[in-house]
Amino acid sequence: xxIVEQHTPPLTSHDTAERTWHGxxxxxxxRNDVGLIPYVPDRVLTPLIKSLHADPFFTTFATAREEExxxxxxxxxxxxxxxxxxxxxxxxxxxxxxxxxxAVPYQIPLIMFVSERGTLGExxxxxxxxxxxxxxxxxxxxxxxxxxxxxxxxxxxxxxSIKQAVTTQAPVALILNPLLxxxxxxxx
Amino acid sequence: xxxxxxxxxxxxxxRYDVTSRxxxxxxxxxxxxxxIGNTNFDLWAAGHRPQNFYMLGSxxxxxxxxxGVALAQPDRRVIALEGDGSLLMQLGALSTIASLKPKNLTMxxxxxxxxxxxxxxxxxxxxxxxxxxxxxxxxxxxxVWAADEEDFERLVDESLDASEPTLIALRIDxxxxxxxxxxxxxxxxxxxMHGLGVRQPL
Numbered sequence: 001x002x003i004v005e006q007h008t009p010p011l012t013s014h015d016t017a018e019r020t021w022h023g024x025x026x027x028x029x030x031r032n033d034v035g036l037i038p039y040v041p042d043r044v045l046t047p048l049i050k051s052l053h054a055d056p057f058f059t060t061f062a063t064a065r066e067e068e069x070x071x072x073x074x075x076x077x078x079x080x081x082x083x084x085x086x087x088x089x090x091x092x093x094x095x096x097x098x099x100x101x102x103a104v105p106y107q108i109p110l111i112m113f114v115s116e117r118g119t120l121g122e123x124x125x126x127x128x129x130x131x132x133x134x135x136x137x138x139x140x141x142x143x144x145x146x147x148x149x150x151x152x153x154x155x156x157x158x159x160x161s162i163k164q165a166v167t168t169q170a171p172v173a174l175i176l177n178p179l180l181x182x183x184x185x186x187x188x
Numbered sequence: 189x190x191x192x193x194x195x196x197x198x199x200x201x202x203r204y205d206v207t208s209r210x211x212x213x214x215x216x217x218x219x220x221x222x223x224i225g226n227t228n229f230d231l232w233a234a235g236h237r238p239q240n241f242y243m244l245g246s247x248x249x250x251x252x253x254x255x256g257v258a259l260a261q262p263d264r265r266v267i268a269l270e271g272d273g274s275l276l277m278q279l280g281a282l283s284t285i286a287s288l289k290p291k292n293l294t295m296x297x298x299x300x301x302x303x304x305x306x307x308x309x310x311x312x313x314x315x316x317x318x319x320x321x322x323x324x325x326x327x328x329x330x331x332v333w334a335a336d337e338e339d340f341e342r343l344v345d346e347s348l349d350a351s352e353p354t355l356i357a358l359r360i361d362x363x364x365x366x367x368x369x370x371x372x373x374x375x376x377x378x379x380x381m382h383g384l385g386v387r388q389p390l
Contacts (some may be wrong), residue, residue: 064280
Protein backbone atom coordinates (compact mmCIF):
# COMPACT_ATOMS: atom_id res chain seq x y z
CA UNK A 1 0.00 0.00 0.00
CA UNK A 2 1.34 3.39 -0.93
CA ILE A 3 2.11 5.93 1.73
CA VAL A 4 -0.17 8.92 1.49
CA GLU A 5 1.67 12.08 0.63
CA GLN A 6 1.18 14.72 3.25
CA HIS A 7 1.67 17.53 0.84
CA THR A 8 0.70 17.96 -2.76
CA PRO A 9 3.67 19.34 -4.68
CA PRO A 10 2.96 22.64 -6.41
CA LEU A 11 2.78 22.71 -10.18
CA THR A 12 6.08 23.40 -11.84
CA SER A 13 6.49 26.23 -14.31
CA HIS A 14 6.56 23.65 -17.09
CA ASP A 15 3.17 22.31 -16.01
CA THR A 16 1.64 25.73 -15.72
CA ALA A 17 2.53 26.36 -19.34
CA GLU A 18 -0.09 23.78 -20.26
CA ARG A 19 -2.74 24.02 -17.62
CA THR A 20 -5.52 22.30 -19.48
CA TRP A 21 -7.97 20.16 -17.52
CA HIS A 22 -6.93 17.06 -19.45
CA GLY A 23 -3.22 17.77 -18.99
CA UNK A 24 -3.69 18.07 -15.24
CA UNK A 25 -5.71 14.85 -15.06
CA UNK A 26 -3.07 12.95 -17.04
CA UNK A 27 -0.18 14.19 -14.90
CA UNK A 28 -2.03 13.49 -11.67
CA UNK A 29 -2.89 9.95 -12.76
CA UNK A 30 0.73 9.34 -13.66
CA ARG A 31 2.06 10.76 -10.42
CA ASN A 32 -0.23 8.37 -8.51
CA ASP A 33 0.79 5.38 -10.65
CA VAL A 34 -2.72 5.02 -12.07
CA GLY A 35 -1.84 3.52 -15.45
CA LEU A 36 -4.58 1.18 -16.67
CA ILE A 37 -7.27 3.21 -18.39
CA PRO A 38 -10.31 1.47 -19.86
CA TYR A 39 -12.91 3.85 -21.22
CA VAL A 40 -16.14 4.12 -23.12
CA PRO A 41 -15.66 7.05 -25.49
CA ASP A 42 -17.11 10.49 -24.89
CA ARG A 43 -16.76 13.60 -27.03
CA VAL A 44 -15.72 15.85 -24.15
CA LEU A 45 -13.13 13.35 -22.91
CA THR A 46 -11.54 13.03 -26.36
CA PRO A 47 -8.47 15.25 -25.70
CA LEU A 48 -7.74 13.32 -22.50
CA ILE A 49 -8.22 9.94 -24.21
CA LYS A 50 -6.01 11.03 -27.09
CA SER A 51 -3.15 12.14 -24.84
CA LEU A 52 -3.46 8.96 -22.73
CA HIS A 53 -3.18 6.84 -25.86
CA ALA A 54 -0.11 8.83 -26.89
CA ASP A 55 1.68 8.31 -23.56
CA PRO A 56 3.31 4.85 -23.22
CA PHE A 57 3.05 5.05 -19.42
CA PHE A 58 -0.65 4.31 -19.80
CA THR A 59 -2.43 1.20 -21.07
CA THR A 60 -5.48 2.84 -22.63
CA PHE A 61 -8.26 0.94 -24.39
CA ALA A 62 -11.98 1.06 -25.08
CA THR A 63 -14.38 -1.47 -23.58
CA ALA A 64 -17.78 -2.41 -24.96
CA ARG A 65 -19.56 -1.46 -21.73
CA GLU A 66 -18.69 0.47 -18.61
CA GLU A 67 -19.37 -2.44 -16.24
CA GLU A 68 -16.88 -4.53 -18.19
CA UNK A 69 -14.27 -1.87 -17.38
CA UNK A 70 -15.19 -2.06 -13.69
CA UNK A 71 -14.52 -5.82 -13.79
CA UNK A 72 -11.17 -5.25 -15.48
CA UNK A 73 -10.14 -2.63 -12.93
CA UNK A 74 -11.23 -4.83 -10.02
CA UNK A 75 -9.09 -7.68 -11.35
CA UNK A 76 -6.16 -5.37 -12.01
CA UNK A 77 -6.34 -3.88 -8.51
CA UNK A 78 -6.31 -7.34 -6.95
CA UNK A 79 -3.33 -8.14 -9.16
CA UNK A 80 -1.48 -5.05 -7.95
CA UNK A 81 -2.10 -2.57 -10.73
CA UNK A 82 -3.99 0.70 -10.44
CA UNK A 83 -6.34 2.12 -13.03
CA UNK A 84 -9.23 4.46 -13.67
CA UNK A 85 -12.42 4.33 -15.75
CA UNK A 86 -13.42 7.14 -18.10
CA UNK A 87 -17.05 7.43 -19.20
CA UNK A 88 -19.96 9.81 -19.58
CA UNK A 89 -23.06 10.23 -17.45
CA UNK A 90 -25.19 7.72 -19.33
CA UNK A 91 -22.44 5.13 -18.88
CA UNK A 92 -22.36 5.66 -15.14
CA UNK A 93 -26.09 4.96 -15.13
CA UNK A 94 -25.38 1.36 -16.18
CA UNK A 95 -23.18 0.68 -13.13
CA UNK A 96 -25.50 0.40 -10.10
CA UNK A 97 -25.37 -3.41 -10.03
CA UNK A 98 -21.63 -3.77 -10.42
CA UNK A 99 -20.95 -1.07 -7.83
CA UNK A 100 -23.27 -2.73 -5.32
CA UNK A 101 -22.18 -6.31 -6.01
CA UNK A 102 -18.47 -5.99 -6.79
CA ALA A 103 -16.75 -2.66 -6.13
CA VAL A 104 -18.31 -1.84 -2.75
CA PRO A 105 -18.63 -5.26 -1.04
CA TYR A 106 -15.18 -6.40 -2.19
CA GLN A 107 -13.67 -3.02 -1.17
CA ILE A 108 -12.21 -2.12 -4.56
CA PRO A 109 -10.79 1.43 -4.86
CA LEU A 110 -12.50 2.04 -8.18
CA ILE A 111 -11.54 5.44 -9.59
CA MET A 112 -14.18 6.81 -11.97
CA PHE A 113 -14.08 9.93 -14.11
CA VAL A 114 -17.49 10.94 -15.40
CA SER A 115 -17.87 13.53 -18.14
CA GLU A 116 -21.07 15.22 -17.08
CA ARG A 117 -23.77 15.45 -19.69
CA GLY A 118 -27.33 16.50 -19.02
CA THR A 119 -26.76 19.91 -17.47
CA LEU A 120 -25.68 23.47 -18.36
CA GLY A 121 -26.86 23.47 -21.93
CA GLU A 122 -27.87 19.88 -22.59
CA UNK A 123 -29.78 19.44 -25.86
CA UNK A 124 -30.75 15.77 -25.48
CA UNK A 125 -33.64 15.17 -23.08
CA UNK A 126 -32.53 11.59 -22.41
CA UNK A 127 -29.12 12.82 -21.25
CA UNK A 128 -30.76 15.39 -18.99
CA UNK A 129 -32.91 12.68 -17.39
CA UNK A 130 -30.18 10.10 -16.93
CA UNK A 131 -27.93 12.71 -15.34
CA UNK A 132 -30.48 13.07 -12.54
CA UNK A 133 -29.98 9.41 -11.58
CA UNK A 134 -26.22 9.73 -11.05
CA UNK A 135 -25.87 11.48 -7.70
CA UNK A 136 -28.78 9.62 -6.07
CA UNK A 137 -27.11 6.32 -7.02
CA UNK A 138 -23.77 7.49 -5.63
CA UNK A 139 -25.43 8.78 -2.46
CA UNK A 140 -27.51 5.64 -1.98
CA UNK A 141 -24.29 3.60 -1.78
CA UNK A 142 -22.60 6.31 0.33
CA UNK A 143 -19.88 6.64 -2.30
CA UNK A 144 -17.43 9.51 -2.28
CA UNK A 145 -17.99 11.86 -5.22
CA UNK A 146 -16.93 15.33 -6.26
CA UNK A 147 -18.21 17.59 -8.99
CA UNK A 148 -15.26 19.51 -10.38
CA UNK A 149 -16.03 22.92 -11.87
CA UNK A 150 -12.76 24.85 -11.48
CA UNK A 151 -9.38 24.34 -13.07
CA UNK A 152 -7.55 25.61 -9.97
CA UNK A 153 -9.19 22.93 -7.81
CA UNK A 154 -8.80 20.06 -10.23
CA UNK A 155 -5.38 18.74 -9.30
CA UNK A 156 -6.06 18.90 -5.57
CA UNK A 157 -9.35 17.05 -5.87
CA UNK A 158 -8.05 14.37 -8.25
CA UNK A 159 -4.82 13.80 -6.34
CA UNK A 160 -6.42 13.61 -2.90
CA SER A 161 -9.33 11.51 -4.17
CA ILE A 162 -7.04 8.88 -5.68
CA LYS A 163 -5.06 8.66 -2.46
CA GLN A 164 -8.22 8.41 -0.37
CA ALA A 165 -9.70 5.72 -2.61
CA VAL A 166 -6.55 3.60 -2.33
CA THR A 167 -6.02 4.00 1.40
CA THR A 168 -9.68 3.53 2.36
CA GLN A 169 -10.26 0.85 -0.31
CA ALA A 170 -13.40 2.58 -1.49
CA PRO A 171 -14.64 3.77 -4.90
CA VAL A 172 -14.69 7.43 -5.88
CA ALA A 173 -16.46 9.27 -8.70
CA LEU A 174 -14.96 12.47 -10.08
CA ILE A 175 -17.61 14.30 -12.09
CA LEU A 176 -16.14 16.64 -14.70
CA ASN A 177 -18.66 19.45 -15.02
CA PRO A 178 -19.11 21.54 -18.21
CA LEU A 179 -17.79 24.54 -16.26
CA LEU A 180 -14.44 22.71 -16.26
CA UNK A 181 -14.46 21.01 -19.65
CA UNK A 182 -16.71 23.22 -21.73
CA UNK A 183 -19.14 20.36 -22.10
CA UNK A 184 -20.90 19.42 -25.31
CA UNK A 185 -23.15 21.93 -27.04
CA UNK A 186 -25.72 21.55 -29.78
CA UNK A 187 -23.57 22.86 -32.62
CA UNK A 188 -20.70 20.43 -31.97
CA UNK B 189 -23.60 -22.53 -38.84
CA UNK B 190 -24.88 -25.89 -39.98
CA UNK B 191 -26.68 -28.17 -37.55
CA UNK B 192 -23.59 -30.37 -37.54
CA UNK B 193 -21.49 -27.93 -35.59
CA UNK B 194 -18.61 -29.23 -33.54
CA UNK B 195 -20.71 -28.55 -30.47
CA UNK B 196 -23.35 -31.14 -31.34
CA UNK B 197 -20.74 -33.88 -31.49
CA UNK B 198 -19.30 -33.20 -28.06
CA UNK B 199 -19.91 -35.23 -24.95
CA UNK B 200 -22.06 -33.83 -22.14
CA UNK B 201 -19.72 -33.57 -19.17
CA UNK B 202 -20.10 -32.65 -15.49
CA ARG B 203 -18.96 -29.26 -14.21
CA TYR B 204 -17.63 -30.47 -10.86
CA ASP B 205 -15.72 -33.28 -12.52
CA VAL B 206 -14.05 -31.11 -15.15
CA THR B 207 -13.39 -28.31 -12.63
CA SER B 208 -11.62 -30.84 -10.42
CA ARG B 209 -9.60 -32.06 -13.40
CA UNK B 210 -8.62 -28.48 -14.16
CA UNK B 211 -7.54 -27.68 -10.60
CA UNK B 212 -5.50 -30.87 -10.53
CA UNK B 213 -3.42 -29.52 -13.40
CA UNK B 214 -2.46 -26.25 -11.72
CA UNK B 215 0.96 -26.31 -10.11
CA UNK B 216 2.23 -22.78 -10.72
CA UNK B 217 -0.10 -20.68 -8.57
CA UNK B 218 -2.33 -19.93 -11.54
CA UNK B 219 -5.15 -17.51 -10.76
CA UNK B 220 -8.67 -18.88 -11.23
CA UNK B 221 -11.71 -16.60 -11.45
CA UNK B 222 -15.08 -18.30 -10.91
CA UNK B 223 -18.24 -16.69 -12.33
CA ILE B 224 -21.45 -16.44 -10.33
CA GLY B 225 -23.57 -19.31 -9.13
CA ASN B 226 -22.82 -22.95 -9.74
CA THR B 227 -19.60 -22.11 -11.58
CA ASN B 228 -17.92 -20.81 -8.44
CA PHE B 229 -19.73 -23.30 -6.19
CA ASP B 230 -17.96 -26.10 -8.03
CA LEU B 231 -14.68 -24.18 -8.01
CA TRP B 232 -15.06 -23.92 -4.23
CA ALA B 233 -15.97 -27.60 -3.96
CA ALA B 234 -12.93 -28.62 -6.00
CA GLY B 235 -10.81 -27.35 -3.12
CA HIS B 236 -10.06 -23.77 -2.10
CA ARG B 237 -6.79 -22.28 -3.25
CA PRO B 238 -5.44 -18.84 -2.29
CA GLN B 239 -5.33 -18.01 -6.01
CA ASN B 240 -9.09 -18.57 -6.45
CA PHE B 241 -11.48 -15.64 -6.75
CA TYR B 242 -15.21 -16.21 -6.31
CA MET B 243 -17.56 -13.70 -7.89
CA LEU B 244 -20.77 -13.33 -5.89
CA GLY B 245 -22.64 -10.83 -8.07
CA SER B 246 -21.91 -8.80 -11.20
CA UNK B 247 -23.11 -11.55 -13.55
CA UNK B 248 -21.03 -11.74 -16.71
CA UNK B 249 -17.85 -10.17 -15.34
CA UNK B 250 -15.69 -13.26 -14.72
CA UNK B 251 -13.80 -12.75 -17.99
CA UNK B 252 -13.26 -9.00 -17.49
CA UNK B 253 -12.00 -9.58 -13.92
CA UNK B 254 -9.65 -12.27 -15.23
CA UNK B 255 -8.47 -9.91 -17.97
CA GLY B 256 -7.62 -7.33 -15.31
CA VAL B 257 -5.59 -9.87 -13.34
CA ALA B 258 -3.86 -11.00 -16.55
CA LEU B 259 -2.92 -7.41 -17.44
CA ALA B 260 -1.64 -6.74 -13.92
CA GLN B 261 0.43 -9.93 -13.73
CA PRO B 262 1.52 -10.90 -17.25
CA ASP B 263 3.83 -13.63 -15.94
CA ARG B 264 1.04 -15.49 -14.16
CA ARG B 265 -1.47 -17.74 -15.94
CA VAL B 266 -5.06 -16.69 -15.37
CA ILE B 267 -8.03 -18.99 -15.91
CA ALA B 268 -11.63 -17.79 -15.96
CA LEU B 269 -14.68 -20.02 -15.53
CA GLU B 270 -18.01 -18.78 -16.86
CA GLY B 271 -21.47 -20.10 -17.72
CA ASP B 272 -23.21 -19.72 -21.07
CA GLY B 273 -25.95 -17.47 -19.68
CA SER B 274 -23.41 -15.25 -17.96
CA LEU B 275 -21.27 -14.96 -21.07
CA LEU B 276 -24.27 -14.05 -23.23
CA MET B 277 -24.85 -11.11 -20.87
CA GLN B 278 -21.41 -9.61 -21.61
CA LEU B 279 -20.41 -10.68 -25.12
CA GLY B 280 -18.54 -7.43 -25.75
CA ALA B 281 -15.90 -8.61 -23.29
CA LEU B 282 -14.77 -11.22 -25.84
CA SER B 283 -13.84 -8.61 -28.43
CA THR B 284 -12.09 -6.49 -25.80
CA ILE B 285 -9.97 -9.51 -24.86
CA ALA B 286 -9.34 -10.28 -28.54
CA SER B 287 -8.14 -6.70 -29.05
CA LEU B 288 -5.74 -6.78 -26.10
CA LYS B 289 -4.55 -10.36 -26.78
CA PRO B 290 -3.26 -11.21 -23.30
CA LYS B 291 -0.91 -14.18 -23.64
CA ASN B 292 -1.72 -15.56 -20.23
CA LEU B 293 -5.52 -15.91 -20.26
CA THR B 294 -7.54 -19.12 -20.58
CA MET B 295 -11.33 -18.83 -20.69
CA UNK B 296 -13.54 -21.83 -19.97
CA UNK B 297 -17.28 -21.76 -20.70
CA UNK B 298 -19.59 -24.32 -19.10
CA UNK B 299 -22.58 -24.56 -21.44
CA UNK B 300 -25.62 -26.33 -20.00
CA UNK B 301 -28.07 -24.28 -22.06
CA UNK B 302 -29.95 -23.18 -18.96
CA UNK B 303 -30.05 -20.42 -16.38
CA UNK B 304 -29.69 -23.21 -13.87
CA UNK B 305 -29.67 -21.36 -10.56
CA UNK B 306 -32.79 -19.32 -11.31
CA UNK B 307 -35.00 -22.24 -12.27
CA UNK B 308 -33.39 -23.78 -15.35
CA UNK B 309 -34.95 -21.50 -17.93
CA UNK B 310 -33.40 -22.19 -21.36
CA UNK B 311 -30.64 -19.87 -22.63
CA UNK B 312 -30.27 -19.10 -26.35
CA UNK B 313 -27.20 -21.36 -26.26
CA UNK B 314 -29.58 -24.32 -25.95
CA UNK B 315 -31.05 -23.68 -29.38
CA UNK B 316 -29.56 -20.97 -31.57
CA UNK B 317 -26.33 -19.50 -30.14
CA UNK B 318 -23.00 -21.31 -30.51
CA UNK B 319 -20.55 -20.02 -27.90
CA UNK B 320 -17.45 -21.00 -29.87
CA UNK B 321 -18.76 -19.46 -33.10
CA UNK B 322 -19.51 -16.24 -31.21
CA UNK B 323 -16.05 -16.27 -29.68
CA UNK B 324 -14.33 -16.83 -33.03
CA UNK B 325 -16.48 -14.08 -34.52
CA UNK B 326 -15.38 -11.76 -31.70
CA UNK B 327 -11.77 -12.24 -32.74
CA UNK B 328 -10.73 -15.04 -30.38
CA UNK B 329 -9.56 -17.41 -33.08
CA UNK B 330 -8.19 -19.91 -30.58
CA UNK B 331 -11.66 -21.06 -29.43
CA VAL B 332 -12.82 -24.66 -29.44
CA TRP B 333 -15.38 -27.12 -28.11
CA ALA B 334 -13.92 -29.86 -25.89
CA ALA B 335 -15.03 -33.24 -27.23
CA ASP B 336 -14.78 -35.10 -23.92
CA GLU B 337 -12.88 -35.02 -20.62
CA GLU B 338 -9.60 -36.18 -22.10
CA ASP B 339 -9.87 -33.62 -24.87
CA PHE B 340 -10.59 -30.94 -22.26
CA GLU B 341 -7.47 -31.86 -20.32
CA ARG B 342 -5.39 -31.77 -23.48
CA LEU B 343 -6.80 -28.35 -24.41
CA VAL B 344 -6.07 -27.01 -20.91
CA ASP B 345 -2.48 -28.25 -21.15
CA GLU B 346 -2.10 -26.52 -24.51
CA SER B 347 -3.61 -23.29 -23.26
CA LEU B 348 -1.21 -23.09 -20.31
CA ASP B 349 1.64 -22.71 -22.80
CA ALA B 350 -0.24 -20.76 -25.45
CA SER B 351 0.92 -17.37 -26.69
CA GLU B 352 -2.60 -16.03 -27.23
CA PRO B 353 -5.84 -16.12 -25.28
CA THR B 354 -7.70 -19.43 -25.44
CA LEU B 355 -11.40 -20.17 -25.04
CA ILE B 356 -12.51 -23.72 -24.29
CA ALA B 357 -16.25 -24.46 -24.26
CA LEU B 358 -17.78 -27.62 -22.83
CA ARG B 359 -21.29 -28.98 -22.87
CA ILE B 360 -22.22 -29.89 -19.32
CA ASP B 361 -25.17 -31.59 -17.62
CA UNK B 362 -27.80 -30.00 -15.38
CA UNK B 363 -26.35 -31.15 -12.07
CA UNK B 364 -26.24 -28.39 -9.44
CA UNK B 365 -22.99 -27.21 -7.87
CA UNK B 366 -21.50 -29.59 -5.33
CA UNK B 367 -20.53 -27.03 -2.70
CA UNK B 368 -21.54 -23.55 -1.58
CA UNK B 369 -18.99 -20.74 -1.55
CA UNK B 370 -18.63 -18.87 1.74
CA UNK B 371 -20.12 -15.52 0.85
CA UNK B 372 -17.52 -13.25 2.45
CA UNK B 373 -16.44 -10.77 -0.24
CA UNK B 374 -13.79 -8.94 1.78
CA UNK B 375 -12.11 -12.15 2.88
CA UNK B 376 -12.33 -13.60 -0.63
CA UNK B 377 -10.66 -10.49 -2.08
CA UNK B 378 -8.02 -10.24 0.63
CA UNK B 379 -7.08 -13.93 0.43
CA UNK B 380 -6.88 -13.66 -3.34
CA MET B 381 -4.49 -10.70 -3.06
CA HIS B 382 -2.34 -12.72 -0.66
CA GLY B 383 -2.44 -15.61 -3.12
CA LEU B 384 -1.26 -13.34 -5.91
CA GLY B 385 1.58 -11.98 -3.79
CA VAL B 386 0.19 -8.46 -3.83
CA ARG B 387 -0.18 -8.28 -0.04
CA GLN B 388 1.01 -10.04 3.08
CA PRO B 389 -1.38 -10.97 5.90
CA LEU B 390 -1.35 -8.66 8.90
